[in-house]
Amino acid sequence: MKRNLFGLLLSMFTLLFSKAQIQLYVSTNGNDNSQGSITQPFRTPERAIQEIEKAAGKAVTIYFREGTYYLQKPIILDHKIVKTKSLLISSYADERAYISAGELLTTDWKPYKNGIYVTPVPQNAGFERFFVNGKLQILARYPDYDATARVFNGTSADAINPERIRRWKNPTGGYVHGLHSGEWGGLHYRIVGFDEKGELKLEGGWQNNRPSPLHKQFRFVENIFEELNAPGEWFLDKEKKLLYYYPFKDSDLLGSKIEVSRFKNSIEIKGGEGNPLSNIEIRNLSFLHNERSFMQTKEPLLRSDWTIYRGGSLFLNNTQNIRITGCQFIDVGGNAIMLSGYNKGNLIRGNYIIGAGASGISFVGETDAVRSPSFRYEDSVPYEQLDKIPGPKSDHYPQQCIAENNLIHDIGRIEKQSAGIQIDIASQIAVRYNSIYNTPRAGINIGDGAFGGHILEFNDVFNTVLETGDHGAFNSWGRDRYWSPSRKYMDSITSKHPELILLDAWQTTVIRNNRFRCDHGWDIDLDDGSSNYSIYNNVLLNGGLKLREGFKRRVENNIMVNNSFHPHVWFKNSEDSFLHNIVMTPYAPIQIDDWGNNIDYNLLPDKESLQAAQKRGTDLHSVFGSVDFINPQSGDYKVNNNSQALAIGFKNFAMDKFGVQIPELKKMATQPEFPALIENSSDDQKITTGNFLNATLKSIDGLGERSAYGLPDENGVVILKLEENSLLKKAGLLEKDVIRTMDNTPVKKLSDLMNIYQVSKWKGKLKVEVIRNQHPLEVDLLLQ
Structure with a gap:
């Protein structure tokens, strides 16, 4: 009798549990009129999404079988659709599903001339990205694409000179790209025609919050029909609806798979004000063919150098407890993952981002969360008008989110003011065990002091600032509500009212146990007012560490290979300290009168460096001499027992935990180059x-x-x-x-x-x- 009762209860529980859980399947061979089961799957993502609306209070899983799914429109997950207990959208088992924001073209190629082919395209075609057999092709440009060129894969000072412009019959819709004149990112303009003098009329240039003319050398043009002259280049005549393409020699164009971009965003997860969406996971999906977004990158982010487009292949707003795991973002045209506004407790883990046109992962709050905000470098709010309440004004910002074990490289393909991981107007973001490399600007960037509390640890960030300059592998700004570009005003206001310093940067940001390398700047660059940082146990492979302006930075137990400490333009009473660090070249101060709280117990390269430091009033207990690393050729910068670094309190730390640790991604990730040492141990050994x-x-x-x-x-x-x-x-x-x-x-x-x-x-x-x-x-x- 007991066994029969137990069996009845088990059956009832199983029935109730199965009704509380729904599994839906989508296959490229399915049918949208079917049941959505594993044997009778749906065919399109849109059809599966319709079923979510019927599953209130239940746990729903949507499995995509192997194949490519071309979206008819971006998938919107909001409260009108998602009323589930939980929602998982994933590739099935060990299969890989590809979510395309583009479309598959049916073509009818015919020879045009000079090796170029032409095909008609649909009337609604307006794409700017074109793929042949999965490989992104080159929009017609001058100068021609050069894989070895450092900036924009090829630039020329004569890109828009009068002689070249006269060759263009109708350049409207073309683009002029270039670096900022200070190499602080990039600028992009759309050509809207000719003026009465025959010169180009342009709109744009809003992609950088520090306005500037185009760099005179680093510039190029694209989407100009007359520049279609090299294999791999293409051009779309939007008026005549004709696609021109110059295929590579011996390629089978007629048998090739042709895909083009369509949408900027693929999946948008959007909750309501005060009613965030939660318990959604996007797992093991690959995202492709997203359109470029550089002309929409125009919203200023307070007084940082950035403007931004709030969008990406995955876009999250007003969410909590969302998981993005094991996904791939391959050659997407703009940002890969964007968390905008309120997002709390979200996890972004184990993703692979390669070839993104803009940034990898962005945590960006709304500016209404900041008290007394300013939006340009030269702006400032008088003391009498400042909101003096510490902390945020609203909760419209990312907080307590995690980005860990992500592999991000070769990003910023078109937008040069970009980063592997970007943090602005956010709090308590944990960035750990990520491998980030081959970036045009910073690997990790923090745009302001609002609101601190971040922990950056065990990241491997290298080959950064490859196309721009005056920046860092890690970069930050701190132009917070009290900040002013006037040095005289700043010295006065922060002396009289030191409580202003931590109104926005009210929580300490920790940078520890990372490995950084920068190619055209500093490995760690705390710029313009960056305050309230604790920086320790980092290996800096090339550019050293810079602290400009700012307050309350503690730098301790770091290794600066072949470089040094760069204190720039410090304020009075900065309370900065620099202790127990290894530097291998002399300090490089600029406009330093007040040397902060404590600069001491460091290992300097030689007697002259130490004497120069002590003459300035620092490093009373510091020493000079040989570092004696264990195995620097293989990246082991721990010091031997007889190293003089131990005499000043330096402590060894682990050298084998940098970067992504997930085995599959770790095998794919590359390692930084370990430099030959430039080291002087004594006068007679130089x-x-x-x-x-x-x-x-x-x-x-x-x-x-x-x-x-x-x-x-x-x-x-x-x-x-x-x-x-x-x-x-x-x-x-x-x-x-x-x-x-x-x-x-x-x-x-x-x-x-x-x-x-x-x-x-x-x-x-x-x-x-x-x-x-x-x-x-x-x-x-x-x-x-």
Whole structure:
């Protein structure tokens, strides 16, 4: 009897449980008139979404079988549709489903001329991204695409000169792209016609919140029919509805799969004000073919250098407890994942983002969450008008979210003011175990001090600031509500009212146990007012660490390989400290009168560096000498037991936990380049001869060499041998030239030159003064 009763209860429970759970299936071979079961699946995502509306209070899973699904419109998940207990949208089992924001074209290719083919397209076609057999092709451009070119894959100063413009019959709809004149990101303009003088009429340039003319050199044009002249290029005549394409030699165009972009966003998860959507997971889906968004990137983010487009392949607003796991974002045209406004407790884990046109993952709050906001660098709010209540004004911002174990690389393909992970107007964002590399600007960027509390740990961020300059692998700004570009005002207001400093940056941001490398700037760059940071146990591989303005930064137990500490333009009573760090070149201060709270117990490279620091009133207990890393060639920068770093309180930390740890992604991720060390241990062991930019150089030594080269003293570095590809040779220097200064800094010996280069190479161009045949000469050394 008991067994029968137990069996009846079990049957009833199973029936009730199955009714509380719904599983729907979608297949490219399905039918939207079917039941949506595993044996009779739906055919389209839209049909499956309709079923969600009928499943209030139940747990719903939508499984996509292997294949590509072309959306008829972006999927909108809001309270009108989602009333479920939970919702999972996922690829089925070990299969991979591709969600396309584009469409598959039926073509009828015919030869046009000069190797170009043409086909008619549908009347509603207006795409700007074109794929052949899954590979993104090149929108007709000048100069032609060059995979090896550092900026925009090819630029030219004559991209919009009068001679070239006269060749274009109807450039309306074309684009002019270029870097900001300060190389602070990119600018983009749409051509709207010619003016009465025959010059281009342009609209745009709003993609950077620090207005600027186009860079004179780094610019290119695209979407111009007359520039269709190279294999892989294409052009869409939107008026005649004709698609032109120049295929590669020996390609089977007639048998190729042709896909084009259509929508910017693929899935939007949007709750209501005060009624967030929750308990939704997007798992193991791949996103493709999203349209570009650079002309919509125009909303200023307070006084950071950024403007933004609030959209992406996945867009979240007013949500909580949402999970984005194991997804792929492949060559999407804009942002991959955008969390806008209120988002709490969301997890973004194990995703692979490659080739995004803009940023990888963005956490961006609404500006109405900030008290006394300003929106341009030069703006400021007088003290009397400031809202002096600490913290946010509303909850319209991301908070307590996590981005972990994501692999993000080769992003910012068109939008150069972008980042692997972007944080603005957000609180307590955890960014950990991510691998981020090959970015045009920062790998991780924080745009303001509102509202701090972030933890950045165990990330591997390298090959950054590849196309721009004056930035960091990690970059931040802190132009908060009290901040002003007037130094005199800032010194006054923060002295009288130090409580203003933490009104927005009211929680400490922690940067620990990361590995950073920047190519044209600093590995860690805390710019313009960035305050309330704790930075420790980081390996900086190339650019060192910069602290500009700002307050209450504690920098401790970091390793700055081949570089140093860059304090810039500090305020009075900054309360900054720099303790127990390893630096390998002299400090590089700029306009520092007040050296903060405590700069001491550091390991410096040589006696001169230490004496210079102590003369400025810092580093009373610091030492100089050899670091003695265990195995720097393989990236192990722990120090041996006899290292002098241990004498100043430095403590070893783990070197094997940087970057993505999920095995599948870890196998795919690359590692940074570990540089050869430039290290001086004592006066009598300083390097005198060495290789520099494919040239052999030697320190001037003694009266004999001074006389031989006609020098006024025994200082300088002589060029002994120049390789054919040496940048020194390209700058016009010759063997037996003696380098006397670089970047307006005296070069007394080879170690000086190496140190200056490490500190200043991010600038891209260095002035070099030499003596040749007893006569002074000045050249520009281009490092681009």
